[in-house]
Amino acid sequence: MERFLVEKIVIGIKSGDEIFDTQSAAVQDISGDEIYYDNSEDALEIIRHSTAHLMAQAIKMLYPDAKFFVGPVIEDGFYYDFRTQEKISDTDLKAIEKQMKALIKKKFPIEQYSISKADVLEKFADDDLKQEVLKRIEDENITIYKQGEFEDLCRGPHVPNTRYLHNFKLIRVAGAYLGGDENREMLTRVYGTAFADKETLKEHLAMIEEAKKRDHRKLGNELKLFTFDDEIGAGLPVWLPNGARLRSKLESLLFTAHRKRGYQPVRAPEILKSEAWKVSGHYQNYGENMYFTTIDDVEYGIKPMNCLGHIKVYQNELRSYRDLPIKYFEYGVVHRHEKSGVMHGLFRVREFTQDDAHIFCTPEQIKENVIEVLGFVDDIMKSFGFEYNLEISTKPEKAIGDDKVWEIATQGLKDALDGSGIAYGIDEGGGAFYGPKIDIKITDALKRKWQCGTIQVDFNLPERFGLEYTDENNEKSQPVMIHRAILGSFERFIGILIEHVGGEFPFFIAPTQVIIVPIADAHLGYAKELANEMMEMEIDCEVSSKNESLNKRIRVAEKQRVPMILVVGDEEMNNKTVALRDRRERKQYNLTKAEFYNIIKEKMDEVHF
RNA sequence: GCCGAUUUAGCUCAGCUGGUAGAGCAAUUCACUUGUAAUGAAUAGGUCGGGGGUUCAAAUCCUCUAAUCGGCUCCA
Structure with a gap:
């Protein structure tokens, strides 16, 4: 393999932002920077995409009835979605790998040709999954790649020959909905990865193994921090003494941090009448994920959020503009009915405690308060050495309130971020049903992203509950609510912390110091x-x-x-x-x-x- | 919820094609009283996730169910 690297084999051309393989470049007469056979991002794109096709070819040989959907390159590998009558499990991966290696030895050239969409539809008339793929392609000319007997629609890019695909590993089998739509059938998905040389592949696999040792579920057990129990129920964590000591240290440090920043501790009940959840809109928008109970023929909902209690605290007195902003906080225990397949250690549970706060302020005060919260977030994250990403989530399909109000609120968040010069991403349609939000995301040991903190601007709940304050002109005005959590939940934050430090907690928070x-x-x-x-x-x-x-x-x-x-x-x-x-x-x-x-x-x- | 897999002692795991269970660590007791990553010996501990079925016989086969793991979908 070293030989290839030294020789600088060209496997593609980069023209602008687009990558072309040598096959396409020759046909279309494209010029640009050469992409060599190595571990650069561009080269891996070509290698992995080709390996995905090689895998499909092998699967087709082992499972002749297999029909293929899509096989894209992802962050550190690739996958292919397909359907077979036969069940495929992890143990079958070895056979597929073996078949792939046999195909590599045949040194098939990877050839490309293009035909019209009409012809392709005709050619794959009896392949419903190909038809699905074609529905998603707008081009009139479709390229097809062929290696040996196997051919598949594909934009490329591909390496010139299967002999360049030695260094791969199939990672796991999974299920995936056709087109990511849970109402469609579930296809089989095989994940794999590939590199230009054996050493890098080995290093990558070793890194994954190392990361698994940091898994908070494993460490939580080893360090006796928390546990789960079948008799208690799924997604309901039990904090053991070590974990509870760690957690209480975090709680107490964070309590002081809130007090220093002008937040008042408050506390409201775990269950509230369903009537209250109807006013807030949670009953209609979120009811299927809430737990309910009945007392003396009256239905109550176990709180999935803490806002309502804080609203009632606000309403307990008449408020003046001179009082604003008012900041209430609570370590609020909430219950949410998560689907059975989504529970994940402390990261995704059915009962958790939010470090929740609500800031009641005037519309003019939104920006400064959001900026202040962003600073609070940064202080906490820095103290633990976390890198984090910010993302603005905009109006979702299920939403309450005017478009105009949404627009103002979303702009408020953007202004605050732009004002403090912080980079952020945008998640279109990812907002809460009552308002847009800024999410604070942290990655775990295996580089999966988890939402931790959140900042949400809300004009809707103040409207629904008729919140008021007396303004400078002695007239009634409506305050804005900012919902925010810094850690998000103690459960998830501690889970991430465990993975971040690999169980070696800093002195100030270690359960046993x-x-x-x-x-x-x-x-x-x-x-x-x-x-x-x-x-x-x-x-x-x-x-x-x-x-x-x-x-x-x-x-x-x-x-x-x-x-x-x-x-x-x-x-x-x-x-x-x-x-x-x-x-x-x-x-x-x-x-x-x-x-x-x-x-x-x-x-x-x-x-x- | 969906696809695939897993579930055996407190923990980590053996147990081939059916003949009612084993190891290491942990625990307990005893001896040893130790100067920086495992002292030795003995003892105890499991209706093999739960229910039902097939069989002379089930940890092992079938079925339902629960939980967990990897993904998908979802996450106010």
């Missing part, structure tokens, strides 16, 4: 004395006094990813010192008690959102 290992029973008293002093300093601390060897106890503490391990024996006890072992460096430092306490105080003071 210090573990003391007395060398022998004689040192237990001193260990407990240290532990008590640290508990006074609000440091979570454990004494490892089990009847095990010193080495074993250190090993266990390390595996539990405890940031600081103190070993104490005769020397430490007599001199009132500690031997501190660093989690990562495996080095020891001998410190006096006072020196050590200063270090941990400093570590705690480093954190402020």
